[in-house]
Amino acid sequence: MLRISQVDEDNKMIKLSENIRKYRLQKEMTQSQFASVFNVSEQAVSRWENGNTFPDITLLPALADYFGITIDELMGMENYKDEKEIDEIIRSVKECERKGLITESITILQKASKKYPTNYTILLYLAEMLNFENCLDDKQRENNHLKSLEVADRIINECHDRITCDYAINAKLIALRELGRIEEAVKIAEEQPNVWNSSNFRLMELYHGDDLKQQCKNNAMQFAMLLYYSIKQQADLGFENDSYTIRERINISKKALEVLEVVYEGDYGLESRLVAEMNRIIAAMEVLEGNTDATLDYLEKAAKYAIEFDTLPERIEHISTLLKGYVVGREWIFKNHTNSESEILYEKLKQDRYDCIRETEAFKAIVLKLTEYVCKK
Numbered sequence: 001m002l003r004i005s006q007v008d009e010d011n012k013m014i015k016l017s018e019n020i021r022k023y024r025l026q027k028e029m030t031q032s033q034f035a036s037v038f039n040v041s042e043q044a045v046s047r048w049e050n051g052n053t054f055p056d057i058t059l060l061p062a063l064a065d066y067f068g069i070t071i072d073e074l075m076g077m078e079n080y081k082d083e084k085e086i087d088e089i090i091r092s093v094k095e096c097e098r099k100g101l102i103t104e105s106i107t108i109l110q111k112a113s114k115k116y117p118t119n120y121t122i123l124l125y126l127a128e129m130l131n132f133e134n135c136l137d138d139k140q141r142e143n144n145h146l147k148s149l150e151v152a153d154r155i156i157n158e159c160h161d162r163i164t165c166d167y168a169i170n171a172k173l174i175a176l177r178e179l180g181r182i183e184e185a186v187k188i189a190e191e192q193p194n195v196w197n198s199s200n201f202r203l204m205e206l207y208h209g210d211d212l213k214q215q216c217k218n219n220a221m222q223f224a225m226l227l228y229y230s231i232k233q234q235a236d237l238g239f240e241n242d243s244y245t246i247r248e249r250i251n252i253s254k255k256a257l258e259v260l261e262v263v264y265e266g267d268y269g270l271e272s273r274l275v276a277e278m279n280r281i282i283a284a285m286e287v288l289e290g291n292t293d294a295t296l297d298y299l300e301k302a303a304k305y306a307i308e309f310d311t312l313p314e315r316i317e318h319i320s321t322l323l324k325g326y327v328v329g330r331e332w333i334f335k336n337h338t339n340s341e342s343e344i345l346y347e348k349l350k351q352d353r354y355d356c357i358r359e360t361e362a363f364k365a366i367v368l369k370l371t372e373y374v375c376k377k
Helices: 004-026 031-037 042-050 057-067 077-099 102-115 120-132 138-158 162-178 182-190 199-206 209-234 246-264 269-288 292-310 341-348 352-357 361-371
Strands: 315-317 327-329
Touching (some): 102 120, 120 138, 162 182, 209 246, 209 269, 246 269, 269 341, 352 361
């Protein structure tokens, strides 16, 4: 394995070769003309530009002076330094996102976007984080979505990378939705490819062997999430549609858990957060129906998977039938709050709705179990 320092040196040499050719062409010189300036052979210049050999170190100041640039620029160090800094910015943003520190992410990205105004990765993260910040102030939340919309539009209009633009369109749709501009968002969404025309299906038709296996696992995870969230939406857990009874909402919500079970078989990994959440939601509805045993059963499961999520290792290798060998990491976690899943459930259990079971031994046991994982603030 190459040491990082060796990789860095190799990158510098590659940049040197590229830059000699780039700056020579900018002067509209042939290799022969350029060679005569420095009293070397045309073959020597060709080898420099191909990366087969490199100019003697004593020639670097003269080359840089001839091109009217610094030695750092000739070596590609300016761009290299920028790339290293941008990588560090993205790493910091992802770490903040994993911890739920979205405001801090936005501050980092706003500063970075001024220094690198044409770096569309930074701009895309900024558009997404502005939508994702959990603002209590309505005006601040509106301003965030307006700014996200502005940044997303800039990416869509200027960036030539299709994947980046696709993500920017998604950020734009979220901003429009949150701003109440639903008709505008629907029109844009209707123009996007449907599931059957997605890369998930097209790659599955093209891949073979291990690539096909990996793509199928990826599809299983992604479409399980799509189906889970579709069912969750159908359950109308915000009680906006009075045509559903509580029991109907419970039954629909159970189907969301069944979808995850088919794919993960209890080996939920990062999705244990979703399992904890849905069990908590069902428990909150079961208690309204007066079903004490069911309420306690779902709360116990909610606690189990909340703790499981909070104590996940850095790397998780799935063992279920469909996902065996698929590896995910904690860096995939993103949230817009700093509370652990155990803390969220612990606070929810203080609601009046649970007064009817608060003194039961089972309820006390659940609270006690969570207490071990709740951060003391």
